[in-house]
Amino acid sequence: MELLTVVNRSAKDLNATWDGKPILIKANAKVALPRIVAEAAKRQNVIMGSEDPYTGEMQYLLGIVEFNDDISPIEQTQTITRMNRKVLGTDEAVVKALGGVYTQRDRAMEPGLPSTNGPARTDFSSR
Amino acid sequence: MAGADKQALDAVFKDVFESGVAEGVNNKNPLRDLIQTEKAPFKGREIIRAAHTSRNISPMFVGEDSAFGEAGNQGYSRMFVDQRKLMSRLRMTWEVMQDSTSNEGAFVSARKSEMQYLIDDMARRDEYALNSDGRGVLALVDETALNSTTLNVDAPAGITNDNFGNRFLSAGMYIGAVDPATGVLRTSIRKVVSVANAGNTIVTDAATYTLWANNDYIVQAANSSVTDILDTSYEHAWWGVMALVDDGTYRSSYFGLDRTSVPAYSSYVTASTGALSTDLIQRVSDVVDQKLNGKITNILCHHSTRRLVIQLTDSDRRYMGASLIKPDPGTAAFKQGDIPFGEIPVRALRDFPLDVMMFLDTANAGFKEYVSEPGKWVDEDGSVLRIVGTGSSARDAWEAWYRMRKQYFLEYPAYCARLDGITGQSLVVQRASGS
Numbered sequence: 001m002e003l004l005t006v007v008n009r010s011a012k013d014l015n016a017t018w019d020g021k022p023i024l025i026k027a028n029a030k031v032a033l034p035r036i037v038a039e040a041a042k043r044q045n046v047i048m049g050s051e052d053p054y055t056g057e058m059q060y061l062l063g064i065v066e067f068n069d070d071i072s073p074i075e076q077t078q079t080i081t082r083m084n085r086k087v088l089g090t091d092e093a094v095v096k097a098l099g100g101v102y103t104q105r106d107r108a109m110e111p112g113l114p115s116t117n118g119p120a121r122t123d124f125s126s127r
Numbered sequence: 128m129a130g131a132d133k134q135a136l137d138a139v140f141k142d143v144f145e146s147g148v149a150e151g152v153n154n155k156n157p158l159r160d161l162i163q164t165e166k167a168p169f170k171g172r173e174i175i176r177a178a179h180t181s182r183n184i185s186p187m188f189v190g191e192d193s194a195f196g197e198a199g200n201q202g203y204s205r206m207f208v209d210q211r212k213l214m215s216r217l218r219m220t221w222e223v224m225q226d227s228t229s230n231e232g233a234f235v236s237a238r239k240s241e242m243q244y245l246i247d248d249m250a251r252r253d254e255y256a257l258n259s260d261g262r263g264v265l266a267l268v269d270e271t272a273l274n275s276t277t278l279n280v281d282a283p284a285g286i287t288n289d290n291f292g293n294r295f296l297s298a299g300m301y302i303g304a305v306d307p308a309t310g311v312l313r314t315s316i317r318k319v320v321s322v323a324n325a326g327n328t329i330v331t332d333a334a335t336y337t338l339w340a341n342n343d344y345i346v347q348a349a350n351s352s353v354t355d356i357l358d359t360s361y362e363h364a365w366w367g368v369m370a371l372v373d374d375g376t377y378r379s380s381y382f383g384l385d386r387t388s389v390p391a392y393s394s395y396v397t398a399s400t401g402a403l404s405t406d407l408i409q410r411v412s413d414v415v416d417q418k419l420n421g422k423i424t425n426i427l428c429h430h431s432t433r434r435l436v437i438q439l440t441d442s443d444r445r446y447m448g449a450s451l452i453k454p455d456p457g458t459a460a461f462k463q464g465d466i467p468f469g470e471i472p473v474r475a476l477r478d479f480p481l482d483v484m485m486f487l488d489t490a491n492a493g494f495k496e497y498v499s500e501p502g503k504w505v506d507e508d509g510s511v512l513r514i515v516g517t518g519s520s521a522r523d524a525w526e527a528w529y530r531m532r533k534q535y536f537l538e539y540p541a542y543c544a545r546l547d548g549i550t551g552q553s554l555v556v557q558r559a560s561g562s
Contacts, residue, residue, distance in 0.1 A: 017287050019264050019379040021307040022342040036387055040375065044398035044548075080402040080551060 003063035004038040009074045010122050014061055016041035025062065028073070038064055049079025053088055146518030147234065154247045154445070157253035157476050159415045164496035164535065174208040174497050176202065176382070177538075180389045187474065204389060206382035208497050211261065211365040214531040215249055217241045220524045242504075245529055249502065251559075255295055257535070258478040259284040260370040260377035264344040266292045268304060269327060273336040276320070277328050280345060286369055286377070286480040287547070291556045292327040292395065294478075301351055304336070304343040304363050312356040313338045316348045326554045368427070371494075371537035372485055372545055391419065395544040403484070405436045408468060411486050411544045413548065421492075421542035427485040430475040430551040433460060436447050477559055482528060484546040493538025500532040 008014050010024045016023040018037045018104055025041065033041060042062045050059035061076060063069035133140065160523030167174075181202030189195045219237055227233035235277040256263075259413040264285030268278070269292060281290035296302070298321050304313040314337035321330045374396040375386045386393040394415045399406065415421030420432075428436075437458055446454040458466050479485075482551040502512040505528040537543070 015287070019375060019377050020260055020264075020285055020377045022267060022282070022287070024342065035378070037373070044376075046399045048401055081404065081407075082397075082399060082401045083407075107562070 002035040003032045004035050004039045004067075006033050007065060007069075007071040009063055009070045009071060010063065010072045010076060012075070012076070014041075014045050016044045016062075028052060030065075038062075042069075046082055047074065047077060049077050049084050049086075052084065053082060053083050058082065082123045117119060135190070144234070146230070154250070154476070155476070156250050158257050158427070158456060158478065159250065159254050161427075161474060162257070162368075162487075162494050163409075164494045166501075167497055168497050169208075169210055169497040169499040173210075173433045176206040177207060178204050178384070178389075178391070180204045180391065181385075183336040184322070186372055191553050194267040201515060204384050206384050207523070208534055208536050210383050210497065210499055210532050210534050211256075211363055213249060213252055213256075213364075213528060214416060214528060214530050215245055216526055216528045217245055218524055219528045220522075222523075224525070229414060242527060243483075245527075246502065249529060249531060254285040254478055255284065255530070256364040258284065258369070258480070259364065259367040259369040260373070260477070261364045261366035261535075262344070262362060262377075263346050263364040264305075264349060264361075264556075265300075265302065266345045268339055268341055268343040268345060271341045273339050274334055275333045276331050278317075278331055278336075279327055281327055284369075284480070285344060286483070288328075288481050290327070290481055291325050294325070294556065296322050296345070296559060297362065298322055301348040301353070301355060302345050302550050303348040303359050305344065305346055305356065305359070306340070308342055310356065310361065312359060312361070313340075313343065315339065316351050316353050318351060322558075324558050327409050336353055365534050366534070368485060368487075369480065369483075371535060372487070372540055374545075376547070382536070391539060391541045397546050397548075398483075398552050399548040400484075400546045400550075403432075403439065403546075403549055407546070408484075409504045411546065412469070415488065415544050419491075419541045421488040421544075422490065423469075424485045424489045425487040426471055426473040427476055427479055427487065428469060428473065428483065428549075429481050429556075430477075430481045430483055431481060431554045432549055433466070433473055433475040435549070435552050436466060436473050453519065455547055467558075480553070481554055481556065482547065482549045482550060486544040486546075488542035491539065492542035495536040495538060496533055502529070502531045515550060 006025065008027060008029045008031075011027050013027050014025045016025065016037075018040045023033070023037065023041060041061045042064060045061040047059040047061055052058065057075070062076065063071035065071060111122070143261040179201060183201055184198035185196040187196040206527060213305050219241060220556075223237045227235070227237040231354040249530045265283075266280035267279040267285065270279040280296070281289050283292050283294040297317055298319050299539075301316055303316050303320060305311065306313065315333075315335050317331040317333065317336070319329050329558050344361065345438045349358045366378070373381075373386070374393045376396060376398070379386055380387075381392045393419065395411065397411075412423050415423065437460055445472055460466045460475070465474055465477070467473065511527050512525040513521045513527070515526055
């Protein structure tokens with residue numbers, strides 16, 4: 001069984017679950033976990049708002065040393081979605097119907113937050 | 128004032144009893160009703176299901192007279208489906224049976240009531256198991272001090288979540304703690320004295336929890352003197368949807384097959400989903416379509432998460448024509464109807480994990496139920512009611528036992544998917560009445 005070194009990058013305890021077993025990784029701790037468990041624990045501890053909407057790449061609160069992951073200290077954000085919608089910015093396509101109906105995204109970058117989008121952009125040539 | 132009033136003539140008044148007994152127990156089992164399974168009989172040691180799991184990788188584009196790939200072969204794997212048993216029993220004295228047989232003597236016959244309702248109670252356990260991963264876990268211990276009769280619990284049914292940890296624990300149950308790493312039963316067995324309606328605490332009969340630790344599984348024990356893990360519910364429940372539709376988070380071995388090495392038996396699961404959005408839900412449908420050509424037919428979630436789906440369209444709703452005069456701010460969900468997402472019904476389920484949304488392709492995924500006993504009173508000795516005890520322990524009392532034995536199975540878990548860790552919902556959770 002291959003063991004990997006997992007580093008908790010945050011100053012808070014982190015939890016993961018694999019095969020129904022709860023795993024507690026203490027703040028800033030470095031622990032050895034079986035490869036499959038280490039990968040699952042990392043996947044389950046995403047830094048919210050870090051997922052690139054175009055590539056799917058994201059950052060994690062856990063780093064695996066053998067994968068050359070970033071293991072520098074970092075904390076969880078206040079962002080409520082995994083996806084970084086700010087990257088979409090005004091390039092996010094907004095459909096306005098003739099009847100004046102807007103999509104949710106036209107009013108708010110993220111559900112529950114005030115709009116920061118500004119007017120809908122129609123010129124996407126710079127993308 | 129002298130004279131006759133109701134107090135003075137109290138002795139002549141009768142109590143008037145309405146006939147029948149009102150039903151105060153929620154016997155609805157929505158997930159069991161929703162999932163239509165193909166039933167197959169179980170025989171022998173175990174059911175072995177063979178699966179084609181990998182390709183011959185030799186096909187290769189080649190030049191004229193060039194070498195080509197070495198011979199490959201098809202890959203096959205076997206799955207081993209076992210059986211899980213649910214048992215219950217009741218005990219009645221001869222007097223309670225005898226004195227409750229007529230309408231004049233009792234609202235309901237004790238024999239009829241005990242036997243009929245016990246089957247409903249079995250169905251309730253079936254519903255709990257179907258919403259779980261089949262580990263028989265009621266919750267996890269959520270404290271390290273463990274020095275009070277008030278015990279903190281979380282992760283109801285062992286499913287990760289910090290809320291309403293006591294939802295599957297009931298007063299009167301005996302419980303034990305199991306070390307998740309070893310599957311060993313800890314020493315103390317406790318009795319649950321009371322359970323708050325919707326919370327993370329239970330009250331036990333004593334503050335002794337020898338060797339119990341934070342994150343231990345809390346399982347049901349048969350009685351107060353249990354010392355063997357065999358006499359607990361641990362790993363004895365049939366698998367529920369959290370085990371069948373999974374990527375290894377709750378069941379890394381799919382009936383003996385390593386889920387991570389065989390993609391067809393691993394569902395698409397997103398951990399730490401965060402806030403729900405329409406593109407996120409669409410992404411799930413796109414993934415299962417690419418993976419196995421899956422077409423989602425049902426979306427399952429708890430009521431609290433369903434309200435998030437309603438919120439997705441709240442700000443886009445407009446009223447016109449006659450509805451301007453009587454604008455209806457509600458949706459079909461108010462009458463507990465299914466609200467649609469892409470015409471697929473989003474079904475709210477009482478016992479479903481609180482922050483999970485599950486996507487099922489019931490047409491193609493192949494829900495199966497291997498059954499050796501669908502539900503029957505134990506009567507192998509010729510009688511359903513058996514006398515209690517013998518010799519000095521004999522009593523004029525009677526017991527009846529009921530058994531079910533089966534296992535759920537999903538032919539193609541990859542047709543289904545799950546979003547875990549959905550946030551943003553205001554959790555309003557009520558214990559099912561009578562639980």
